[in-house]
Amino acid sequence: MPPPTDIDAIRTAFQADLEEVVSDQNLQTVRDRYLGRKQGALAALMQSMAGAPPADRPALGKAANALKRTIEQALANRRKTLQASARPAGGVDVTLPGRETPFGRRHPLTLIREQVESIFGAMGFEILQGPQVEDDYHNFEALNMPPDHPARDMQDTFYLDRPMPGAGGTPSTHPATLLRTHTSGMQIRYMETHQPPVRIIAPGVVYRRDTPDLTHSPMFVQVEGLLVDEGITMADLKGTLITFLQAFFDADIRVMFRPSFFPYTEPSAEVFISCVFCDGTGCPVCKKTGWLEILGCGMVHPAVFEAVGYDPERYTGWAFGLGIDRVALLKHRVDDIRLFYDNDLRLLEQFPH
Amino acid sequence: MRILVSWLRELVTLPVGAGSPVNIDELAGLLTMRGFEVGAVEPWPAGPANPTSQAGPAGGNEPPDAVLDLEITTNRPDCLSVLGIAREVGTVYGTDLRMPELWSDDDDDQRDPIAVTIDDADVDLCPRYAGALVDVEVGPSPRWLAARLEAADVRPINNVVDVTNYVMLELGHPMHAFDLDRLAGPEIRVRRARAGETIRTLDGVQRQLESEMLVIADAERAQAVAGVMGGADSEVSSTTRTIVLEAAYFNPIAVRRTGKRIGLATDASYRFERGADVEAPVRAIARARQLLATIGAGQPRGPVVDRYPTPPAPIVVRLRHHRIGHLLGQTIDAAFVAPTLTRLGFDPQLEPATDPPVWRVTVPTFRVDVSREEDLIEEVARHHGYDTLPTTYPAPTEPARPSGPWRARDHLVRQLLTGCGFSEAITYGFIEREPALAIHANAEDIVTLRNPLSEKGAVLRPSLLPGLVDSLIHNRRRERQDIRLFEVGSRFCHRDGETPALALAMTGDAVACHWSGPERKTDLFDLTGVLVRLCEGFGGVATFEPGTAGHLVPGRTACVRLRVADATTVLGTVGQLDPGFAHARGLTGSDAVYVAELDLRLLTTGAFDHLRATPVPRYPSITRDLSIEIDDVLPAVRVRDTIRAAAGPALVSIKEFDRYVGAGIAEGAVSLSIRLTFRAPDRTLTDTEVQSVTDDVVRALARNHQAKLR
Numbered sequence A: 001m002p003p004p005t006d007i008d009a010i011r012t013a014f015q016a017d018l019e020e021v022v023s024d025q026n027l028q029t030v031r032d033r034y035l036g037r038k039q040g041a042l043a044a045l046m047q048s049m050a051g052a053p054p055a056d057r058p059a060l061g062k063a064a065n066a067l068k069r070t071i072e073q074a075l076a077n078r079r080k081t082l083q084a085s086a087r088p089a090g091g092v093d094v095t096l097p098g099r100e101t102p103f104g105r106r107h108p109l110t111l112i113r114e115q116v117e118s119i120f121g122a123m124g125f126e127i128l129q130g131p132q133v134e135d136d137y138h139n140f141e142a143l144n145m146p147p148d149h150p151a152r153d154m155q156d157t158f159y160l161d162r163p164m165p166g167a168g169g170t171p172s173t174h175p176a177t178l179l180r181t182h183t184s185g186m187q188i189r190y191m192e193t194h195q196p197p198v199r200i201i202a203p204g205v206v207y208r209r210d211t212p213d214l215t216h217s218p219m220f221v222q223v224e225g226l227l228v229d230e231g232i233t234m235a236d237l238k239g240t241l242i243t244f245l246q247a248f249f250d251a252d253i254r255v256m257f258r259p260s261f262f263p264y265t266e267p268s269a270e271v272f273i274s275c276v277f278c279d280g281t282g283c284p285v286c287k288k289t290g291w292l293e294i295l296g297c298g299m300v301h302p303a304v305f306e307a308v309g310y311d312p313e314r315y316t317g318w319a320f321g322l323g324i325d326r327v328a329l330l331k332h333r334v335d336d337i338r339l340f341y342d343n344d345l346r347l348l349e350q351f352p353h
Numbered sequence B: 001m002r003i004l005v006s007w008l009r010e011l012v013t014l015p016v017g018a019g020s021p022v023n024i025d026e027l028a029g030l031l032t033m034r035g036f037e038v039g040a041v042e043p044w045p046a047g048p049a050n051p052t053s054q055a056g057p058a059g060g061n062e063p064p065d066a067v068l069d070l071e072i073t074t075n076r077p078d079c080l081s082v083l084g085i086a087r088e089v090g091t092v093y094g095t096d097l098r099m100p101e102l103w104s105d106d107d108d109d110q111r112d113p114i115a116v117t118i119d120d121a122d123v124d125l126c127p128r129y130a131g132a133l134v135d136v137e138v139g140p141s142p143r144w145l146a147a148r149l150e151a152a153d154v155r156p157i158n159n160v161v162d163v164t165n166y167v168m169l170e171l172g173h174p175m176h177a178f179d180l181d182r183l184a185g186p187e188i189r190v191r192r193a194r195a196g197e198t199i200r201t202l203d204g205v206q207r208q209l210e211s212e213m214l215v216i217a218d219a220e221r222a223q224a225v226a227g228v229m230g231g232a233d234s235e236v237s238s239t240t241r242t243i244v245l246e247a248a249y250f251n252p253i254a255v256r257r258t259g260k261r262i263g264l265a266t267d268a269s270y271r272f273e274r275g276a277d278v279e280a281p282v283r284a285i286a287r288a289r290q291l292l293a294t295i296g297a298g299q300p301r302g303p304v305v306d307r308y309p310t311p312p313a314p315i316v317v318r319l320r321h322h323r324i325g326h327l328l329g330q331t332i333d334a335a336f337v338a339p340t341l342t343r344l345g346f347d348p349q350l351e352p353a354t355d356p357p358v359w360r361v362t363v364p365t366f367r368v369d370v371s372r373e374e375d376l377i378e379e380v381a382r383h384h385g386y387d388t389l390p391t392t393y394p395a396p397t398e399p400a401r402p403s404g405p406w407r408a409r410d411h412l413v414r415q416l417l418t419g420c421g422f423s424e425a426i427t428y429g430f431i432e433r434e435p436a437l438a439i440h441a442n443a444e445d446i447v448t449l450r451n452p453l454s455e456k457g458a459v460l461r462p463s464l465l466p467g468l469v470d471s472l473i474h475n476r477r478r479e480r481q482d483i484r485l486f487e488v489g490s491r492f493c494h495r496d497g498e499t500p501a502l503a504l505a506m507t508g509d510a511v512a513c514h515w516s517g518p519e520r521k522t523d524l525f526d527l528t529g530v531l532v533r534l535c536e537g538f539g540g541v542a543t544f545e546p547g548t549a550g551h552l553v554p555g556r557t558a559c560v561r562l563r564v565a566d567a568t569t570v571l572g573t574v575g576q577l578d579p580g581f582a583h584a585r586g587l588t589g590s591d592a593v594y595v596a597e598l599d600l601r602l603l604t605t606g607a608f609d610h611l612r613a614t615p616v617p618r619y620p621s622i623t624r625d626l627s628i629e630i631d632d633v634l635p636a637v638r639v640r641d642t643i644r645a646a647a648g649p650a651l652v653s654i655k656e657f658d659r660y661v662g663a664g665i666a667e668g669a670v671s672l673s674i675r676l677t678f679r680a681p682d683r684t685l686t687d688t689e690v691q692s693v694t695d696d697v698v699r700a701l702a703r704n705h706q707a708k709l710r
């Protein structure tokens, strides 16, 4: 189609042609069509002006020049736009490895501990931390384990050669002389300073003077829980722990409570879950019993309440203790507890961020 | 405790299904569910342990036998015996106990009573002592008796010693036999050891006694360590003609202390220290005399002499029926409660006119674990079955209290550092003394363990670094090159007690080897950069000053300061680990290791709690680059201080973007290129303004540091 020859028609046609431009090549074609020295629409317009009445020529010339500038400007803008959105030439091998920003992992025992904390946190438990270097009173005596009590043999203890200042360096009537064998001391401290209702868990590292082997470490991580109020029963203990264990492991696991002995609870129980590896049918992990021992618990012994000044007639409560290491060994099938303390990145990096 | 099922069957009837033998696995399961965990059921040959078996080793029609390997908790010493387990089994099945046959003393036989004296002052250590004579003919035990001991892992010795062990296993009460002829006369003295007294015990070891220890002596010297072990001098031998049988009750704490002190733990001390039955001694002697007579090993002579000055009053505990339901969460039928307690040996008497019922329960002397109502409730619950209790969920009666600030702090530390590529380590709280001293030079301040497992855990860590460096080296020795670890934990010293700390360690490449470009080794500034990020996460600004520390390389050590709001605190140190330290911990090769340790008490969340956002800048900024030549030992922080002071409020950032030493730069000098960014909150700065400020900066640098503009 030959270019139009009057100014308005040229402008309209140019606008339409410009719309169609998608490449440098289109752009050149449009430029040639309108601004070409010989064939261009404007050149033709200029020539046609020669036949116009002389009086009209200046105005026509002015209008033609204005149109030329408009077209030049529009073409220049279009070129810029085309350049900016031009795609780069050549591809890359997208299968080459990317640059990885290093990221670390929380320790598996921290992950488990945080899961336990969040489940109990959702059940309204306050999370406490206490000192690792404890005094005999809070670790043993207040928990119904007077000196020379045979039950102390159940928790072989590390002692300091001389007392250390108590938690945070405060002087205490009970000099800190040992590494806590459980986090129960924190429960005593809490009850000494708070009235019921009590809903707490106390996670932390504890120490037992056990020779390290596949399932024993002289230091390990424990979470203990305590609930005290009026009218708390062993049925509540069962209900709460089953809720926790099913939330932690699997909603389908079965839970078994079996009589046991701890000096600070009466009645006492050991809690088992149906083996998570064989679904209770029997395998090497559960030693063919179908059950895995998971925690110890019981109703708080009245002597413990008396030690902290609670009325055992009015208040009842329960306590439990859970070995985080043991849970981690079971849940993730790690076969040697000592691996947790080697901090071997080949193990740590298998766990989520 | 290993118990032969056939022996158990002698004392209690086990139900037998029609034509089928007792289901031993079921029995094991029932005991386990009542608190006596059966670790193993071992099949056992039926014939040899049967006293009435006439058949050969193949056995007659005896039911199959087995050994139950039971775990007895420390509170139940009464169940360290066939009788104790039989009582539990009888309660499970509702069958009656059969007490073993006892020797009936002939009251007319008053021949040669032995003299027994307990020093008045020592009655608390030995509230009861019974002794009696038996004329014996020492020889091997009959096969069934020896077989029963062997099933319990007790080695048969001779008929006399075997009978005392048999009675201990059967009734639970430890016994001892002295050779009368080897005592200095027919006399037993229960007394404390004398100063300097020694005894050679049955295991052949000469032992030093102490004055708190109770001994069983003749008129001259100690012949046994009471409740722990007999003496070799009066040991029963093949030539023994008469024995003194001993059955006593010894104070549990005293036996425990003595055993620990002389380093001896025996079957007897194990029972005494948990609590024996103070009513058992005379019965034990009667049983032993009966057995010795039955197996033709001896003939009792004379009366049993029983010294029991003050028998304790029986313990009576009130048990309120409603309290059972109150504690367990379910009412247990009263018709279950009383019979169960009765079968277990308690004597529950209903208090008149009580509804719900209340019992006055007399506790048998063998139940040393029962002294309160809760103890009885446990007995009821145990036999009713924990699985029969309902499951309920206790409704909170108050909103949960928030956890302490430590929790948010530790969580944030972990979040920030894992984001910086550091993985979390957990290391032991105790470490070797040497690395502890290398970091914490004050030896007096280090907390030492009295009974460490080994030298590897001799002291409580005054710093988290030794353990963390060990973990780093553990990884380095396992082909791992790029390692970044951190630990959050307690450190200990006598001066400050237990305080929370954070340690970091890194080595290897900071920029990993990649196809697109070269790797770059970690240096100090990678770690200081992480600390800047960490402090920023807590709403603070980290600054570094040259510092020193024994375990860090001089000149590559900084003191870390934290500024939050207007307060500045010393947070810790950062630096390159002394290669000597790393080498001593087992690092091979020459990798540079960078470490930092911070006082976690100073990092507190909450800096953002009162954050008021400043307006986002509305006017453009202008930058100016300066290259100056300065003394190469001049800390960059001094240059910054000078710039900041000279530039005034329009300066919004300083960035050192190049540092160059070499051609064109004077010896001992360094070229530092700095980009200054200026901005005003209320207008666009003019070139003239910025140039004027920049000139001020250049003049100040020249004045303070003799800096030359390049």
Ligand SMILES: [Zn+2]
Binding pocket: A275, A276, A277, A278, A279, A280, A281, A282, A283, A284, A285, A286, A287, A288, A290, A291
């Ligand atoms: Zn299994």
